[in-house]
Amino acid sequence: MSAAQTTLTLNTGTAIPSVGFGTYLISNDDAEGAIRSAIAAGYRHIDTASGYRNEETVGAGIRHGLQSEGLSRADLFVTAKLWPGNPAWGDAPKTGAQAVKECDASLSRLGLDYVDLYLIHAPYGGDMRLDQWRALLDLQASGKARAVGVSNFNESHLDEIAEAGLPMPDANQIELHPWSQKPGLMAYMAKHDITPIAYSSLVPLSTWRTEPCQDSAKTDEMKADGTAFKGMAEKYGVSEAQLLLRWGVQNGYAVLPKSLNPDRMRQNLDLFSFSIDDADMAQMATMDRGDGVAWASGDPSK
Numbered sequence: 001m002s003a004a005q006t007t008l009t010l011n012t013g014t015a016i017p018s019v020g021f022g023t024y025l026i027s028n029d030d031a032e033g034a035i036r037s038a039i040a041a042g043y044r045h046i047d048t049a050s051g052y053r054n055e056e057t058v059g060a061g062i063r064h065g066l067q068s069e070g071l072s073r074a075d076l077f078v079t080a081k082l083w084p085g086n087p088a089w090g091d092a093p094k095t096g097a098q099a100v101k102e103c104d105a106s107l108s109r110l111g112l113d114y115v116d117l118y119l120i121h122a123p124y125g126g127d128m129r130l131d132q133w134r135a136l137l138d139l140q141a142s143g144k145a146r147a148v149g150v151s152n153f154n155e156s157h158l159d160e161i162a163e164a165g166l167p168m169p170d171a172n173q174i175e176l177h178p179w180s181q182k183p184g185l186m187a188y189m190a191k192h193d194i195t196p197i198a199y200s201s202l203v204p205l206s207t208w209r210t211e212p213c214q215d216s217a218k219t220d221e222m223k224a225d226g227t228a229f230k231g232m233a234e235k236y237g238v239s240e241a242q243l244l245l246r247w248g249v250q251n252g253y254a255v256l257p258k259s260l261n262p263d264r265m266r267q268n269l270d271l272f273s274f275s276i277d278d279a280d281m282a283q284m285a286t287m288d289r290g291d292g293v294a295w296a297s298g299d300p301s302k
Contacts, residue, residue, distance in 0.1 A: 006272060008195050008254055010170040014116060014147040017077055018249050019269055020045030022199065022256035028057045034260050035061025039069055039076070041265040047173075047197075047256050049081035049121055050106050059110035079117040079173075079197075080106045081151060084132055086124040093128035099135035103144055118145035119173055123157040130164050137167060147171065149195075155188045162192070173197040176253055177244060178229075178284045179204055180292030198253040200294045201244050204229055228287070236274045239267060246271045247284060 007015035021038040023031060023046065031054045035046060039062070048058045066076060082102050085093040094102060103118060118136055125132045136148040149171035150157070161168060172189055176182065176198035189196055206227075233243040241257065241264075248255040249271050257268035276284075 006249070008252070010117065010147040010149075010195055014170070016117065016147075016171070016195065016197070016254050017043075017045035018254050019043065019245070019271060020047045020077070020079070020197075020254060020256045021265070022258040023048045023054060023058055024052055024199075024258065026052075026054060026058075026258065026260070028054050030260055031057035032061040032064065036065040036068060037260075037262045038265055039065030039071070041262060042269050043265070044075060045077040045079075045254070047079040048110070049083070049119075050102065050109075051081065051083045051121055055080070055106055055109035059112065063111055073112070077116040078110070078112065079119065080110065080115045081119045081121040082106075082132065082136070083121050084123075084125040084128070086122070087126060088124070093125040094132060095128060096131035096135035096138075099132045100139060103135075103139050107144065114144050114146065116145075117147045117149060117171060119149045119151045119171070120153075122152045123150070123154070129157070129160060130166070133161055133166060133169075149173070149197075151197075155185055158188065158192065158194070168192045169194055171195040171197050171254075173199055175200045175203070175292040175294045176248060176251075177201050177203050177292070178247060178287045179289040181285070181288040182291075183288070196253045198248045198255050200292065201248050201255050201257065202241055203293055204244055205240055206230070228283075232276070232280055232284075235280075236276070238274060241268055242271060242274075243276070246274065246276055247281070250276055250281065 006018040008018060009015050021043040026034055035058055046062060048055055062076065082099055085091045087093065118139055120132055123129060139145045140148045147170040149169040151173035153172050172194050176196060177200060186196060229240050229243055233240045236243065245255045245257055245268060259265050259268060
C-alpha cells in the first residue's frame with residue numbers, strides 16, 4: 001500500500017495522506033527541485049508555512065512536479081500556515097482581517113487557489129487567538145482552505161476554542177516521537193476528534209542535530225537511549241528513520257519526513273511493508289521524555 005492510499009480523515013470532505021513531505025529549513029535554492037523529486041517519488045502531501053520563507057519556490061516545485069507526473073491539483077494535499085505574530089519577538093499578533101490577508105498572500109506565493117489545510121503556526125496570538133481562529137473558519141467557509149487547524153497548541157489553547165463555542169480544529173501539528181509522546185494532549189485531541197500531525201519525528205536519530213530556532217538540544221537521557229532504535233530497526237530490516245516514522249503512522253499520526261536525497265525520500269515513504277510488533281510498541285511507550293526539543297507548546301504572552 002502506498003502512502004497516497006493511506007489517509008486520515010480530517011473532516012467529512014477532507015482526508016490527509018499519512019506521509020507528507022516537510023519543507024522546514026529547505027532553502028529556496030533547493031525547494032523547487034526537492035518538491036519535484038518528492039512528487040516523483042510518490043509523495044502526495046506537501047507541508048509548508050509562510051514562516052519558512054520558501055513558499056514561492058515550494059509552489060514552483062508543486063506546479064512542475066504535478067505537470068511532470070501528469071497529475072492534477074486535486075491529487076496533492078498541501079498544508080500552509082499562518083504566522084500569528086509573537087509579542088515576545090516584538091511581532092504584534094495579527095488580527096482576524098490580517099490573518100485572511102496572510103492566507104491570500106500565501107496562496108499567491110504558492111500559486112494556488114486553495115490549500116487543503118491551513119494552520120495557525122503557534123499559539124502566540126494572545127488576545128487575538130480567537131479572532132485568528134474565527135478568520136480560519138471563514139477561510140474554510142470561503143473555500144480557500146478545505147480544512148483548518150492549529151500547530152503547537154496545548155490543552156489550554158484548545159479549551160479556549162471549545163469554551164468560546166467555536167468548532168474545534170481539524171488537526172493539531174505538534175512534535176511527536178517516542179521521546180515526546182504527550183499522552184495528556186493526545187487523549188484530549190482524541191476526545192475532540194482533532195487529528196495529530198507529527199513533526200520532528202526523527203529527533204531520536206543519532207544523526208539528528210539541533211536546528212536554528214529550536215529552543216533546546218537533546219538531554220543526556222535522550223542521548224543514552226539512541227541505540228535502542230538502531231537495534232529495533234535492524235530487527236525489521238529497515239532504517240532507523242523508517243522505524244520512527246512507522247511508529248507515528250502506527251499510532252495514527254500523519255508524519256512529515258524531509259530529505260533532499262531522492263533515495264531517502266522513497267525509503268521514508270516506504271512505511272507499509274512492515275509493522276512494529278506489540279512488544280516493541282510497548283517498549284517504545286515507556287520511552288517518553290516529556291515535551292521534546294523543538295517548540296514548547298506554551299504561550300509566553302498568555
